[in-house]
Amino acid sequence: MKIITKPLELKEYLSAQCKTVGFVPTMGALHEGHVSLIRNAKKDNELVVVSIFVNPTQFLKGEDLDKYPSRHEADTKICSISGVDVLFLPNREDMYGSDEATLQAPKVRGYVLEGATRPGHFSGVLTVVMKLLNIVNPSKAYFGKKDAQQLNLVTLMVKQLFMSVEIVPVNTVRESDGLALSSRNMYLSASERKDALKISKSLHLASRMIMENSLNVEEIKLKMREILAPLEVSYVEILNRDFEVIQKVEIAKSVVLVEAMVGNTRLLDNIWV
Numbered sequence: 662m663k664i665i666t667k668p669l670e671l672k673e674y675l676s677a678q679c680k681t682v683g684f685v686p687t688m689g690a691l692h693e694g695h696v697s698l699i700r701n702a703k704k705d706n707e708l709v710v711v712s713i714f715v716n717p718t719q720f721l722k723g724e725d726l727d728k729y730p731s732r733h734e735a736d737t738k739i740c741s742i743s744g745v746d747v748l749f750l751p752n753r754e755d756m757y758g759s760d761e762a763t764l765q766a767p768k769v770r771g772y773v774l775e776g777a778t779r780p781g782h783f784s785g786v787l788t789v790v791m792k793l794l795n796i797v798n799p800s801k802a803y804f805g806k807k808d809a810q811q812l813n814l815v816t817l818m819v820k821q822l823f824m825s826v827e828i829v830p831v832n833t834v835r836e837s838d839g840l841a842l843s844s845r846n847m848y849l850s851a852s853e854r855k856d857a858l859k860i861s862k863s864l865h866l867a868s869r870m871i872m873e874n875s876l877n878v879e880e881i882k883l884k885m886r887e888i889l890a891p892l893e894v895s896y897v898e899i900l901n902r903d904f905e906v907i908q909k910v911e912i913a914k915s916v917v918l919v920e921a922m923v924g925n926t927r928l929l930d931n932i933w934v
């Protein structure tokens with residue numbers, strides 16, 4: 662596995678290879694969810710590039726930028742064992758100048774749900790994803806469905822800016838008890854981890870209600886909130902796949918989303934129904 666830290670060196674290296682490139686952008690603290698993205702990338706492409714970059718512009722003041730889990734050695738090992746061809750580890754100075762053009766997240770879709778609790782977050786995500794895609798120039802880039810709003814906005818950006826990369830959504834990986842894998846799960850104490858299960862349980866209930874043809878969005882959200890009650894819930898929403906408000910679940914065209922604070926840790930999860 663080749664490790665490259667300089668953006669222009671990576672760009673030159675990849676263009677000399679003349680191979681189809683699959684790209685997995687990450688912020689490190691890799692887990693099975695990331696490995697699943699890498700596996701998908703390996704299946705579809707001749708060469709796989711993973712980036713690890715804790716992007717400062719997507720963190721708001723007071724968020725966990727400085728304590729975001731860093732597992733450099735373990736991450737490198739995971740990439741190498743998973744068959745990654747190139748690991749890209751840029752530093753902040755090489756990714757950002759002091760005064761530069763940036764992308765603005767869409768004013769509606771970028772400022773609801775997670776964008777409402779973290780205004781500006783998605784502008785930072787889109788800016789760094791655009792930079793990374795321009796450096797790597799992949800045929801396909803792989804994003805987890807767990808971050809459904811991020812996936813939706815990146816897909817929209819690629820379409821609206823007429824970019825040629827294909828964005829590939831990959832299913833959420835869960836622990837055997839239902840907890841969605843997330844780098845932030847590392848922050849949870851044993852009792853918080855137990856509380857965190859209320860999130861996947863509430864989604865499970867939603868999916869059961871929908872299977873039983875109970876499709877009223879308000880009713881489902883009310884029942885979900887009963888399960889989530891002890892947690893500080895940021896949002897419970899059921900939207901269509903364009904992230905628009907609906908009154909009645911449209912089967913195979915909707916998404917159920919939850920974000921809640923478990924102790925000091927913000928966790929999000931969703932199911933596509």
Ligand code: PAF
Nearest residue numbers: 686687688716786789808
């Ligand atoms: O999902 C993430 O880990 C990050 O938001 C991403 C896409 C790597 C951009 O920093």
